[in-house]
Amino acid sequence: MTRIAIDPITRIEGHLRIEVEVQGGVVTDAWSSGTMFRGIELILRNRDPRDAWLFAQRICGVCTTVHALASVRAVENALKITIPENARLIRDLMAGTQLVQDHVIHFYHLHALDWVDVTLALKADPEKTSTLAQSISAWPKSSRTYFKGVQDKLKTFVDSGQLGIFANGYWGHPAYKLPPEANLLAVAHYLEALDFQREFIRIHAVLGGKNPHPQSYLVGGMATALNPNHTATINAEKLGLITKLLKQGADFVSQVYVPDVLAIASFYKDWAAQGTGLGNYMAYGDYASDNQGKPETYFFPRGLILGRDLTKVQDVDHQQIAEYVTHSWYNYGAGDATGLHPWNGETKPNYTGPQPPFELLGDGAKYSWLKAPRYQDNAVEVGPLARVLIAYAKDKPGVKPVVDGILKQLGVDATALFSTLGRVGARAIETQLMINELPKWLGQLEENMGRGDLKIHENSLWEPSSWPKEAQGWGSVEAPRGSLAHWVHIKDGKIENYQAVVPSTWNAGPRDAKGQRGAYEQALIGTPVANPEQPVEILRTIHSFDPCLACAVHVVDPKGREYANIRVV
Amino acid sequence: MANPEILSDGVWAALERSMTSRTTSRNVSRRKFLRFCSAMTAALALPLSYTTQVVEALEQTRRPALVWLEFQDCAGNSEAALRASHPGFAEIVLDLLSWNYHETVMAPSGKAAEKSLADTLKDEKGKYIAIVEGSIPMANNGIYCTIGGRTALDLAKEVCSNAYATIAIGTCATFGGLPAAEGGITGAVGVGDAIPGLRLLNLSGCPANGANLAATIVHWLTFKELPATDSLKRPLFAHGDRIHDLCPRRPHYDAGQFVRAWGDEGHRLGWCLYQMGCKGPNANYNCPQVQFNDATGWPIGVGHGCVGCASPKFWDTMTPFYRALPSVPGFGAESTADAFGTGAVAVVAGLTAAHAVGSIIRNQGAKSNGQPKAKKTIEPNQTPARPTEE
Numbered sequence: 001m002t003r004i005a006i007d008p009i010t011r012i013e014g015h016l017r018i019e020v021e022v023q024g025g026v027v028t029d030a031w032s033s034g035t036m037f038r039g040i041e042l043i044l045r046n047r048d049p050r051d052a053w054l055f056a057q058r059i060c061g062v063c064t065t066v067h068a069l070a071s072v073r074a075v076e077n078a079l080k081i082t083i084p085e086n087a088r089l090i091r092d093l094m095a096g097t098q099l100v101q102d103h104v105i106h107f108y109h110l111h112a113l114d115w116v117d118v119t120l121a122l123k124a125d126p127e128k129t130s131t132l133a134q135s136i137s138a139w140p141k142s143s144r145t146y147f148k149g150v151q152d153k154l155k156t157f158v159d160s161g162q163l164g165i166f167a168n169g170y171w172g173h174p175a176y177k178l179p180p181e182a183n184l185l186a187v188a189h190y191l192e193a194l195d196f197q198r199e200f201i202r203i204h205a206v207l208g209g210k211n212p213h214p215q216s217y218l219v220g221g222m223a224t225a226l227n228p229n230h231t232a233t234i235n236a237e238k239l240g241l242i243t244k245l246l247k248q249g250a251d252f253v254s255q256v257y258v259p260d261v262l263a264i265a266s267f268y269k270d271w272a273a274q275g276t277g278l279g280n281y282m283a284y285g286d287y288a289s290d291n292q293g294k295p296e297t298y299f300f301p302r303g304l305i306l307g308r309d310l311t312k313v314q315d316v317d318h319q320q321i322a323e324y325v326t327h328s329w330y331n332y333g334a335g336d337a338t339g340l341h342p343w344n345g346e347t348k349p350n351y352t353g354p355q356p357p358f359e360l361l362g363d364g365a366k367y368s369w370l371k372a373p374r375y376q377d378n379a380v381e382v383g384p385l386a387r388v389l390i391a392y393a394k395d396k397p398g399v400k401p402v403v404d405g406i407l408k409q410l411g412v413d414a415t416a417l418f419s420t421l422g423r424v425g426a427r428a429i430e431t432q433l434m435i436n437e438l439p440k441w442l443g444q445l446e447e448n449m450g451r452g453d454l455k456i457h458e459n460s461l462w463e464p465s466s467w468p469k470e471a472q473g474w475g476s477v478e479a480p481r482g483s484l485a486h487w488v489h490i491k492d493g494k495i496e497n498y499q500a501v502v503p504s505t506w507n508a509g510p511r512d513a514k515g516q517r518g519a520y521e522q523a524l525i526g527t528p529v530a531n532p533e534q535p536v537e538i539l540r541t542i543h544s545f546d547p548c549l550a551c552a553v554h555v556v557d558p559k560g561r562e563y564a565n566i567r568v569v
Numbered sequence: 570m571a572n573p574e575i576l577s578d579g580v581w582a583a584l585e586r587s588m589t590s591r592t593t594s595r596n597v598s599r600r601k602f603l604r605f606c607s608a609m610t611a612a613l614a615l616p617l618s619y620t621t622q623v624v625e626a627l628e629q630t631r632r633p634a635l636v637w638l639e640f641q642d643c644a645g646n647s648e649a650a651l652r653a654s655h656p657g658f659a660e661i662v663l664d665l666l667s668w669n670y671h672e673t674v675m676a677p678s679g680k681a682a683e684k685s686l687a688d689t690l691k692d693e694k695g696k697y698i699a700i701v702e703g704s705i706p707m708a709n710n711g712i713y714c715t716i717g718g719r720t721a722l723d724l725a726k727e728v729c730s731n732a733y734a735t736i737a738i739g740t741c742a743t744f745g746g747l748p749a750a751e752g753g754i755t756g757a758v759g760v761g762d763a764i765p766g767l768r769l770l771n772l773s774g775c776p777a778n779g780a781n782l783a784a785t786i787v788h789w790l791t792f793k794e795l796p797a798t799d800s801l802k803r804p805l806f807a808h809g810d811r812i813h814d815l816c817p818r819r820p821h822y823d824a825g826q827f828v829r830a831w832g833d834e835g836h837r838l839g840w841c842l843y844q845m846g847c848k849g850p851n852a853n854y855n856c857p858q859v860q861f862n863d864a865t866g867w868p869i870g871v872g873h874g875c876v877g878c879a880s881p882k883f884w885d886t887m888t889p890f891y892r893a894l895p896s897v898p899g900f901g902a903e904s905t906a907d908a909f910g911t912g913a914v915a916v917v918a919g920l921t922a923a924h925a926v927g928s929i930i931r932n933q934g935a936k937s938n939g940q941p942k943a944k945k946t947i948e949p950n951q952t953p954a955r956p957t958e959e
């Protein structure tokens with residue numbers, strides 16, 4: 001038996017360490033550790049709840065926007081504020097844009113190099129690459145000359161001997177299966193996607209002033225003033241720019257991203273049987289079409305699937321969530337075997353790992369800064385796959401035909417969805433669904449403005465003097481990486497307690513009190529490892545979840561500072 | 570500042586003539602390349618005659634090495650780098666530099682990634698640039714951030730002290746930022762405090778504008794040195810001017826036209842956000858000129874106040890974000906923006922010229938030393954010197 005540690009796991013957000021045991025070329029056990037801690041919820045205590053979203057947004061710069069949104073929703077839920085329709089539409093436009101852009105970046109810049117051998121692209125015939133490209137898509141940049149240009153550029157780069165971010169990649173590993181032409185196609189689109197992500201997210205600069213970390217949210221609405229006839233506000237010209245960018249986005253998603261995912265997947269069908277994982281899937285749901293946020297109106301439906309049983313989708317009640325610290329570097333007052341709902345969350349940091357520098361974290365009872373959230377004591381997976389499965393099982397209009405069509409095209413059945421490849425495919429599917437939907441929300445905003453409805457903020461509860469003495473609330477978002485929620489307790493106009501349970505806490509968290517593995521850990525069991533020095537297979541399954549570790553580590557405790565042992569060295 | 574997009578064709582023609590004897594190995598059109606060099610010259614507030622020097626520097630054959638470390642971060646600065654447009658991320662990473670280590674985007678993981686770092690330290694010792702994103706936790710022997718089993722401080726010491734220079738990017742790396750805000754327990758500090766004595770540039774902002782990163786890189790490639798800085802080691806080209814002085818809403822401030830409630834008529838007419846808590850009068854940053862995401866927008870531009878995100882301790886000194894700056898020194902403690910109606914324009918103009926506004930809400934030093942809170946200026950008071958034009 002060999003124990004290997006992969007740290008840093010790269011092409012993710014944040015600091016993730018994976019240790020696995022490998023026997024006979026297969027992973028037999030796995031431990032997922034978050035190795036960075038900031039304590040943002042402690043910092044939020046005693047602040048003005050209206051400021052919280054700016055702090056919370058900095059939980060993550062990759063999943064930018066989503067924590068801002070969860071935060072304002074949590075405070076609005078506590079204070080019983082209903083936002084105007086225009087504010088809801090702008091928020092949904094921003095969140096949906098973020099989802100599309102983030103999924104494209106994930107596929108090309110964070111995940112593709114697990115499937116694409118960049119060096120093999122040099123062996124491709126540009127003519128054949130052009131034929132391949134034209135056979136899968138109407139995307140205009142598909143000529144022989146275009147691919148020859150990309151190949152020449154790559155050759156100049158490789159010949160320079162300075163391989164930069166591509167140096168020491170696992171090139172030549174037997175797990176790479178694409179023909180040279182598909183590799184060249186992917187390299188070309190890796191570069192195109194760099195341009196796409198930069199251009200498309202300008203929508204955030206229009207509606208939020210910048211990206212990352214747009215700055216236009218408000219408790220009660222948005223700060224994005226509307227006036228069709230003024231240059232300093234959202235006007236007809238800016239709506240026109242968004243329309244144009246959405247159109248470009250739709251072209252890229254349907255003519256580049258989705259065809260590429262299908263083309264690459266067709267060479268890796270064996271990965272539809274790898275990384276199957278927990279088989280439990282959860283989504284809070286999101287994108288309501290009414291201002292009360294009624295779950296029945298969600299574009300991404302709410303639900304829980306247990307044991308891969310697509311015939312039963314249960315409802316989700318946030319009160320059924322509990323977080324465990326049995327294997328996390330914290331202690332609970334009532335003992336480490338207890339689970340606590342976020343409203344009662346407490347954290348006493350208690351690092352029991354080896355002092356750095358260390359080689360292995362080992363089998364210590366505690367091994368991560370992430371807690372282990374559970375739903376009715378079930379470990380669950382969240383994210384695009386969970387959302388697509390729930391929409392599919394609930395027969396949400398427009399979803400089943402798309403999913404069935406793709407399964408048919410790849411020649412696999414629905415069980416193929418419960419896999420590493422299924423996560424990649426689900427991400428592409430929901431990107432296509434979202435890019436189709438976004439222009440409708442923009443159209444509604446335009447229509448409202450045309451009717452003279454320029455309301456953007458609910459002012460009546462802005463001043464803390466109008467608030468109850470004490471209030472509790474929660475706000476959820478279906479972020480690109482899955483179900484995200486913030487919980488807030490407000491007292492005397494200030495934050496008494498703040499807690500976030502984020503997608504990557506669900507997915508990357510450690511074992512719980514019963515020893516049940518988290519989603520990453522379970523998904524790694526059975527993964528082949530041809531060469532422990534080049535664990536590309538492990539990266540495939542881990543990256544299929546799109547890890548975001550800055551999000552996942554958090555702490556809240558009214559008395560946290562008393563427990564902390566601060567020693568400045 | 571010259572805007573390259575509006576330079577006349579005559580200027581372009583002249584630039585191109587001066588370059589005709591050269592060929593470029595890069596796969597961008599000569600015109601596009603020159604346009605970019607000219608944009609950089611303008612972004613760095615250099616005279617246009619420097620363009621030739623910029624072009625030459627960017628055409629050198631061996632690309633200088635760079636490593637990018639991430640500690641207590643949110644990767645927001647990495648994402649901001651992805652949004653850079655002149656030059657874009659692809660050009661920076663593939664054409665201009667040898668981008669040897671950056672966890673968010675690099676191909677290898679684990680041991681193979683560590684090799685990329687070790688090779689650079691060995692082969693490029695004293696020559697590479699180190700970029701650090703995120704704060705460094707000093708408490709509890711550094712266990713709040715480890716990578717490959719090593720602490721952030723341990724890694725930063727080795728990597729930064731062997732670099733030609735270090736660029737701290739984002740307010741966490743420059744000044745401690747969010748993890749160092751009141752309530753934090755990890756002993757987070759910026760790079761300059763964690764490792765004194767480095768040749769350091771603080772590219773502050775939450776996150777730092779990708780355009781400023783691009784400009785800094787081009788400056789380094791061109792002049793082989795870091796750009797001139799203010800007293801906080803921030804580049805003057807990005808922090809030489811106060812937002813309030815270059816804000817397009819400034820005429821409304823001077824005229825006493827303020828947004829009083831979100832979405833009110835003033836808000837819909839682009840009036841001044843001072844009453845809604847704008848910290849532009851206390852912030853030196855080039856957002857009004859450069860803006861974000863290829864000059865598409867900026868926070869005040871969409872209707873939300875500035876939060877002073879490039880200043881040390883802004884999470885404590887600029888909050889509550891929606892409370893109007895209480896007073897402006899020189900007008901007496903009770904003076905507020907309301908007093909600056911049309912009648913006060915001349916006085917305000919004089920005040921502005923002296924960069925005298927320095928009021929803050931919370932005192933940055935109050936937490937650590939236990940002293941009673943007192944007013945303290947957090948931005949440099951004096952008008953900083955411009956880079957010399959030889």
Ligand code: SF4
Binds near residue numbers: 812819843848869
């Ligand atoms: S207070 Fe803010 S919005 Fe008003 S002029 Fe100054 S920087 Fe601009």
